Amino acid sequence: MFIHTFSSDMKKQLDFLIQGVKNIKEVGALTRSGPILCKKMISPVPSDKDVIVVELGAGDGVITRHLLKKITPNSKVISIELNEKLYIKLNSIDDQRxxxxxxxxxxxxxxxxxLGIEKIDYLVSAIPFLIMDNDFVSAFLNKYKTYIKPNGAFTQVHYAIKRKFYEEIFGNAKVHFVPANVPPAVVIESKIV
Ligand SMILES: C[S@@+](CC[C@H](N)C(=O)[O-])C[C@H]1O[C@@H](n2cnc3c(N)ncnc32)[C@H](O)[C@@H]1O
Incomplete structure (x- = not known):
């Protein structure tokens, strides 16, 4: 059982590495988020209330799986992934939410x-915004922050600190270091007031 889980995790890591090497500008990383980082990314999402979560840059679904374990039976996760190979793995998750x-x-x-959705509760992003055009990212986030309901939150994973950028957009931005991740990562969390 342990060996099976270990080798299946290794296979997922290897498949992700292959996509990262082939399309580094799009994937933006060579390793998938580790469990501690995934948990930090979804820490604002409650487990006792129905919510709608939009996940950007879902990869093979590593954060998605943590989300689905946490949320209520009537919650929804809308996950978007550009890379077709990673999307196939994401879409193999058998969960009607x-x-x-x-x-x-x-x-x-x-x-x-x-999907008939006007407002969402949480926006969870692993998009490699650091290597994208600043004006595009700024316009994108300024638009979609208005979709998040009050008391909701935005989280973003990065491998460098860019707190000010998010503070200007959301009015607040907290930096959480996740040194145990490989490589060490940062989660930016902005609350919607
Ligand atoms: C750093 S990886 C994160 C993958 C996974 N969520 C994780 O935490 O390990 C970023 C992901 O964003 C995807 N991505 C990049 N640009 C995108 C875009 N414009 N639209 C949707 N997904 C995109 C990449 O293909 C990649 O899977």
Whole structure:
């Protein structure tokens, strides 16, 4: 049992590494988020209240699985992943609360419209915003922060600190270090007031 879980995790890590090496500019990392980082990314999401969570850059679903373990039976997770190989793994998660899309975050509006969703509770992002155009990221987040209900939150994983950038957009940004991750990571958390 232990050996099976270990080798299945190694396989997922290896598959992710292959996609990272092939498409580093798109994937933005060579390793998937470790368990401590995944838990930190979803720490604002409650386990006792129905919520709608949008997850950007879901990869093979490593954070998604943690989310699905945590949320209530009537909650929803909308996960978007651009890389087709990673999306196939994401979409193999058998859970009716998950709505997975092989698409770019630029189509988020249409995805939510098709699902009949106007407001969300949490926005969880692993998109490599650091290597994307600042003006695009700023316009994107300024738009979608208005979709998040009051008392909700935005979380973003990074491998460098960029607190001020998020503070200017959301009005607040807390930095959580996750030194135990490989490589050490930072989670930015902004509350919606
Ligand atoms: C750093 S990886 C994170 C993967 C996984 N969530 C994790 O935490 O290990 C970033 C992911 O964002 C995806 N991505 C990059 N640009 C995207 C875009 N414009 N739309 C959707 N997904 C994108 C990449 O393909 C990659 O899987």
């Amino acid at each position: 998950l709505h997975a899309f092989n698409d770019t975050i630029e189509n988020l509006d249409k995805i939510l419209l098709d």
